[in-house]
Amino acid sequence: MNSKKRSARPVIYQLLVRTFGNSNTTRKVGGTIAENGCGKFGDINNAALGSIREMGFNHIWLTGVIEQASGTDYPNRPADVPDILKGKAGSPYAIKDYFDVCPDYAEDPENRLEEFRELLGRCKSNGFKVIIDFVPNHVARSYQSDVYPELSFGENDNTDVFFDRENHFYYLTPERVDGEPPLKLPTAGMPGCTGLFEPENEVGKVTGNNSITWSPSIHDWYETLKINYGHDFTTGRRTEHLPGPDAPLDEVPKTWKTMDKILAHWQEMGVDGFRVDMAHIVPMEFWRWLVRQARNRDAEVFFGAEAYDSDPAKLTDEDVLEELWKAGFNGAYEHPTYKILQGIYEEGKWANDLDAETFAGNRFHHCIRYVENHDEVRIANPLHWGGVGMNAGKPASAVMFGMSRAAIMLYAGQEVGEPAIGEEGFSGDDGRSSIFDYTSLPELQKWSSDGKYNGSGLSKEQKDLRAWYAKLFSVLGEPAFTDGEFYGLNHANLQNQNFGRVEAEGFSGHWLYAFLRHDQESGQSFLCVANFHPTETLSDVRVNIPRHAVDFLGLADGDEVTFEDWLGGATKTKFRISELPETGVRLGNLKPLSASFFSLM
Numbered sequence: 097m098n099s100k101k102r103s104a105r106p107v108i109y110q111l112l113v114r115t116f117g118n119s120n121t122t123r124k125v126g127g128t129i130a131e132n133g134c135g136k137f138g139d140i141n142n143a144a145l146g147s148i149r150e151m152g153f154n155h156i157w158l159t160g161v162i163e164q165a166s167g168t169d170y171p172n173r174p175a176d177v178p179d180i181l182k183g184k185a186g187s188p189y190a191i192k193d194y195f196d197v198c199p200d201y202a203e204d205p206e207n208r209l210e211e212f213r214e215l216l217g218r219c220k221s222n223g224f225k226v227i228i229d230f231v232p233n234h235v236a237r238s239y240q241s242d243v244y245p246e247l248s249f250g251e252n253d254n255t256d257v258f259f260d261r262e263n264h265f266y267y268l269t270p271e272r273v274d275g276e277p278p279l280k281l282p283t284a285g286m287p288g289c290t291g292l293f294e295p296e297n298e299v300g301k302v303t304g305n306n307s308i309t310w311s312p313s314i315h316d317w318y319e320t321l322k323i324n325y326g327h328d329f330t331t332g333r334r335t336e337h338l339p340g341p342d343a344p345l346d347e348v349p350k351t352w353k354t355m356d357k358i359l360a361h362w363q364e365m366g367v368d369g370f371r372v373d374m375a376h377i378v379p380m381e382f383w384r385w386l387v388r389q390a391r392n393r394d395a396e397v398f399f400g401a402e403a404y405d406s407d408p409a410k411l412t413d414e415d416v417l418e419e420l421w422k423a424g425f426n427g428a429y430e431h432p433t434y435k436i437l438q439g440i441y442e443e444g445k446w447a448n449d450l451d452a453e454t455f456a457g458n459r460f461h462h463c464i465r466y467v468e469n470h471d472e473v474r475i476a477n478p479l480h481w482g483g484v485g486m487n488a489g490k491p492a493s494a495v496m497f498g499m500s501r502a503a504i505m506l507y508a509g510q511e512v513g514e515p516a517i518g519e520e521g522f523s524g525d526d527g528r529s530s531i532f533d534y535t536s537l538p539e540l541q542k543w544s545s546d547g548k549y550n551g552s553g554l555s556k557e558q559k560d561l562r563a564w565y566a567k568l569f570s571v572l573g574e575p576a577f578t579d580g581e582f583y584g585l586n587h588a589n590l591q592n593q594n595f596g597r598v599e600a601e602g603f604s605g606h607w608l609y610a611f612l613r614h615d616q617e618s619g620q621s622f623l624c625v626a627n628f629h630p631t632e633t634l635s636d637v638r639v640n641i642p643r644h645a646v647d648f649l650g651l652a653d654g655d656e657v658t659f660e661d662w663l664g665g666a667t668k669t670k671f672r673i674s675e676l677p678e679t680g681v682r683l684g685n686l687k688p689l690s691a692s693f694f695s696l697m
Contacts, residue, residue, distance in 0.1 A: 369398025
């Protein structure tokens, strides 16, 4: 392969500590930690990290490590009441102490921070940068820091007003909310619940999803509290009154200072980056300031955002994904492209629909690209992605990851077809691996093999899938993908009858997607094609490469070029450049759920 030094874009492996190393197979619905077990920091051992590194990952996102509200009791940390929990284990996004880690994950809960530091050391010795969650929009109703009590949210707040610039929370006051105390949660009648939460019998707070009510519904984020960044969200999206990126500490709201101390705490411990939860509903001014603060401590610190431009609660009138990049984020979730890929199987979308997202401005090459994460359904789930199975991840990942220079991410279990079948607890049977419950991942366990991480229990199909992802990441490390530009080809093949048409389709681009990647400095180029069809082999495929695309590749008419598939097999074919705009590239048959990356040599 090309010897040119490659750019090191983030290739992220996401794992939920609770499930990743859990070898318990009980999986009782709603079971306790004693019944169903729980993954530990120590389970993420050198064998696991070495195997993940060999696949091509350079970042690891340790999901859910910060201490959350939980139904499990520990010395000096009583269990939270079930009324403010989702699942017995609790949501990793209902943070209870921002300066601590979850005691569930430690062999010795009293020594949990030291065990986490040891995990950080193992990750770094295996060549990883470590990302953890940062959940700025909300915290658990029971938030109280034991590590730094004086930095607990709500300390010295003025609870008599709905909003104050120097408050951490928004408070329920008679002039802003109908009804009266106490707080009435939607949990009344659930096992062990009363529907009440004693600390808010008199002084109530706004929920994490901006619900201003004494009676939040089951659809609200009722277990969390909204954090105040010095802006009254009920007044709209105009936040320019907030301080600028260079503001000194004594001029910023109290919450800004607290959050900066939180990030400093983890950075000083050795954390290299943060996946930011629901970043779009926090003011952009705060992000411009905070990212600068964090990069003053570590110029390379990674910021990745979960953000959705379609959410009406976003705090900007502009494209929030673009605005977060401008604020200093490495990128935000590329959710629009994800939904199109999923929609090919679930909503009748065409591969051609992807073209609209290739004109996305700066975000196209500055985002986080994925086809699974903990919030989304598993590809292998029989009720989702058209019930096609785990191999639907091949064309989806090849296109999602291959079209851009951006960060790419895979969720633990995707590489072995984890299907998330059946009810686990709070979320029911929703096609997702639960983040709320004590459970385990049956297919990933076949790879982890009781801590050996040698894949001894995997089927041949699962081993092949894992090897395919490793090969994909290897090819994606080439300069054409890490440094090159993108040129889409579907628009030039709409009338091409040999561009993957099936049945009586009147034009092309339903199941087939094709694009070029070219790096001018190295001269390296690839033609990338993917067949999304679950069962049909696309026969006698020919891809037209228009004159403008030939110029994009820097090719001359008198030259010959050999197309060699680096991803799908040993296919080689040779063409004269002058033929490409006229007759195109003849690729033969493309198997269902497949992708090929042809180098041009």
